[in-house]
Amino acid sequence: xxxxxxxxxxxxxxxxxxxxxxxxxxxxxxxxxxxxxxxxxxxxxxxxxxxxxxxxxxxxxxxxxxxxxxxxxxxxxxxxxxxxxxxxxxxxxxxxxxxxxxxxxxxxxxxxxxxxxxxxxxxxxxxxxxxxxxxxxxxxxxxxxxxxxxxxxxxxxxxxxxxxxxxxxxxxxxxxxxxxxxxxxxxxxxxxxxxxxxxxxxxxxxxxxxxxxxxxxxxxxxxxxxxxxxxxx
Amino acid sequence: xxxxxxxxxxxxxxxxxxxxxxxxxxxxxxxxxxxxxxxxxxxxxxxxxxxxxxxxxxxxxxxxxxxxxxxxxxxxxxxxxxxxxxxxxxxxxxxxxxxxxxxxxxxxxxxxxxxxxxxxxxxxxxxxxxxxxxxxxxxxxxxxxxxxxxxxxxxxxxxxxxxxxxxxxxxxxxxxxxxxxxxxxxxxxxxxxxxxxxxxxxxxxxxxxxxxxxxxx
Numbered sequence: 260x261x262x263x264x265x266x267x268x269x270x271x272x273x274x275x276x277x278x279x280x281x282x283x284x285x286x287x288x289x290x291x292x293x294x295x296x297x298x299x300x301x302x303x304x305x306x307x308x309x310x311x312x313x314x315x316x317x318x319x320x321x322x323x324x325x326x327x328x329x330x331x332x333x334x335x336x337x338x339x340x341x342x343x344x345x346x347x348x349x350x351x352x353x354x355x356x357x358x359x360x361x362x363x364x365x366x367x368x369x370x371x372x373x374x375x376x377x378x379x380x381x382x383x384x385x386x387x388x389x390x391x392x393x394x395x396x397x398x399x400x401x402x403x404x405x406x407x408x409x410x411x412x413x414x415x416x417x418x419x420x421x422x423x424x425x426x427x428x429x430x431x432x433x434x435x436x437x438x439x440x441x442x443x444x445x446x447x448x449x450x451x452x453x454x455x456x457x458x459x460x461x462x463x464x465x466x467x468x469x470x471x472x473x474x475x476x477x478x479x480x481x482x483x484x485x486x487x488x489x490x491x492x
Numbered sequence: 493x494x495x496x497x498x499x500x501x502x503x504x505x506x507x508x509x510x511x512x513x514x515x516x517x518x519x520x521x522x523x524x525x526x527x528x529x530x531x532x533x534x535x536x537x538x539x540x541x542x543x544x545x546x547x548x549x550x551x552x553x554x555x556x557x558x559x560x561x562x563x564x565x566x567x568x569x570x571x572x573x574x575x576x577x578x579x580x581x582x583x584x585x586x587x588x589x590x591x592x593x594x595x596x597x598x599x600x601x602x603x604x605x606x607x608x609x610x611x612x613x614x615x616x617x618x619x620x621x622x623x624x625x626x627x628x629x630x631x632x633x634x635x636x637x638x639x640x641x642x643x644x645x646x647x648x649x650x651x652x653x654x655x656x657x658x659x660x661x662x663x664x665x666x667x668x669x670x671x672x673x674x675x676x677x678x679x680x681x682x683x684x685x686x687x688x689x690x691x692x693x694x695x696x697x698x699x700x701x702x703x704x705x706x707x708x709x
Contacts, residue, residue, distance in 0.1 A: 286539040286540070286558070286560075286562075286576070287558065287562040288562075289539070289555065289556060289558050289562070290556065312576070335616060336616050336619070337615060337616035337617070338614075338616050339615035339616070340562075345614075357614070357616045359617055359619070359620075359622045360538065360576070360580065360617070360618050360619040360622060361538075361576075361579075361583060361584055361621075361622030362621075362622065363576075364575070364580055365577055365580065368577045379584065379622075379625075380626055381621045381622040381626070382621045383625060383656065384603075384653060384655065384656035385621065385653045385654060385656070386653075387617075387621065417556075427573075428556045429554065429557040429573055430537075430539050430541050430556060430557055430558055430559075430573060432540050432573055432575050433540050433575065433576050434575070434576045435575070436575040437575050464575075481555035481556070482555065484558070484562040485558075485561065485563045486553055486563075486564055487547045487553075487563040487565075488547050488548055488549060488550040488552075488553060488564070489546055489548070489549060490549075490550075491549055491550075
């Protein structure tokens with residue numbers, strides 16, 4: 260067993276500095292690496308490029324980094340629900356690249372899987388495809404999209420072990436598995452770090468080979484963005 | 493003239509037994525409430541769930557279980573969870589049978605615009621561009637005109653496009669229309685709505701072949 264366990268979030272983020280490109284898992288506030296984000300806020304590093312489906316809300320998730328003007332550029336598919344984000348984008352303080360959600364996932368996966376680029380039909384004929392190579396396959400047009408290059412991937416899993424094996428819970432899985440191994444260093448924070456050997460190898464979602472550092476996070480808030488319920492009848 | 497629930501009820505008739513269906517935010521989400529109960533259908537949410545169920549009862553919400561609109565949900569028996577790349581493999585790979593989404597504009601050649609109003613609203617396309625680029629069966633659910641009364645069924649979209657030549661059917665508060673190579677073909681009228689009313693509210697080319705029947709529910 261190759262041990263990937265580090266003592267805490269500080270050790271997990273060693274080597275992270277301003278100007279770097281980061282992948283951050285999560286969909287809305289679901290499955291975001293809360294501990295890593297808090298630590299980046301404390302480190303006060305700037306000029307970050309963040310690849311993440313969304314940009315959090317004003318006072319949580321990546322919104323915390325936006326408040327402190329730590330992000331230079333966001334690469335996302337959807338950035339609603341965040342007033343500070345919109346303000347920084349419209350004033351030109353923040354550079355924003357909006358790309359289709361499936362393209363975002365596949366550009367992460369391409370980085371993980373060793374593909375330099377992929378062809379996708381998404382965005383053909385729209386401003387997303389402007390300046391990009393296009394090609395016809397079987398009568399349909401596709402856009403060439405390149406793999407991301409990132410310094411760190413920050414992902415959040417439900418359970419993991421010191422070997423770096425990960426299991427995700429429900430829809431908190433989302434982009435997290437696709438970002439594992441997509442950057443020079445992948446840091447996984449887990450709700451529960453279990454003894455090696457206790458996870459069933461048949462049920463591991465991400466094998467430890469894609470993870471360089473793993474630690475058990477603490478104080479997860481797991482904020483719900485839109486609480487919707489039905490009445491018992 | 494229909495309200496949003498009426499539009500959802502009419503679209504629910506397009507959902508057939510054995511379909512995997514992706515519902516967009518807004519009117520499309522309502523469609524799930526009106527699908528016939530004697531057929532088997534699974535709803536996909538692009539954040540990574542197939543077999544989506546209704547909202548949870550109060551106190552049973554799970555922060556780790558949401559839909560693409562970030563609302564808390566439940567799952568039904570036989571449901572599965574997966575990562576985002578797998579989710580869009582279902583969509584791009586044409587495994588999802590029906591996509592229902594909203595739009596700001598649709599043109600009579602099937603172009604759709606629904607993600608950006610330059611200088612005013614820029615929230616992003618989310619999964620819409622992937623959905624419209626690949627789905628073979630796309631139904632747009634929207635009001636026929638905007639709040640100012642201008643037609644949303646146009647000759648050419650004025651807003652930045654989400655996809656080109658992809659919309660097959662449009663269901664509005666006034667009509668059901670099929671997008672053909674010649675333009676919008678009127679299939680059905682909403683109860684009590686005249687062909688003339690539909691014609692006046694449609695800026696794009698409208699094909700009227702006889703007296704289109706009223707919608708049935």
